[in-house]
Amino acid sequence: MPLEVLLVEDNDGDVRLLRDLLHGTNKSVRLHVVSDGIEALAFLKYQGRYLDAPRPGLILLDLNMPRMDGREVLSRIKRDPHLNMIPIIVLATSEAEKDALLSERVNCHLNKPEGLPQFDSLVKCLNDFWLTRAALPKPA
Numbered sequence: 001m002p003l004e005v006l007l008v009e010d011n012d013g014d015v016r017l018l019r020d021l022l023h024g025t026n027k028s029v030r031l032h033v034v035s036d037g038i039e040a041l042a043f044l045k046y047q048g049r050y051l052d053a054p055r056p057g058l059i060l061l062d063l064n065m066p067r068m069d070g071r072e073v074l075s076r077i078k079r080d081p082h083l084n085m086i087p088i089i090v091l092a093t094s095e096a097e098k099d100a101l102l103s104e105r106v107n108c109h110l111n112k113p114e115g116l117p118q119f120d121s122l123v124k125c126l127n128d129f130w131l132t133r134a135a136l137p138k139p140a
Contacts, residue, residue: 002030003131006056008040008073009033009091010065014112018060021123026131032056037068041076044083058130059088074106089130 005022009015015033022029032053034040040061043050059077063070070090077083087107110126113119 002028003058004054004056005029005031005058005060005131006040006043007031007033007060008035008037008065008070009060009062010035011062014062014091017116017119018123021120022127025123025127029127029131030054036065037070037073040073041068044077044086056086059086061088061090063090063092087130087134089126 003026007015007018009018019031019033022031032043034043040059042048043053044056046053061070061073074088074090077086077088089108089110090106091110091112093112108130110122113122
């Protein structure tokens, strides 16, 4: 059964790289991509063009995005009883961003690496734990 993953990321290069590396690592992952927080919430709440969107088993969330940033998305997801059980991994560009997050609100924080070998290693680790070993909540 495929694992549905929602990537909330506004950087096209990071999206392409993550998609390619993840597909090469785990072909059972179906990656859905939105570019900002407003689109993420529409996807999660089956609104607009996302009426038939699958419920993700995992969310990969960038923090710095236009229109609605990742911190606000995180806050809204965690306040929603229909969404708050979905594990969220924050992908951020700095260590300082990690300090701004409350540990009970995010399941994992990963720094975005700068080089291809490091990004590849990050995706393999992400797959080895979150997409292979961890027991993620089943869709309702």
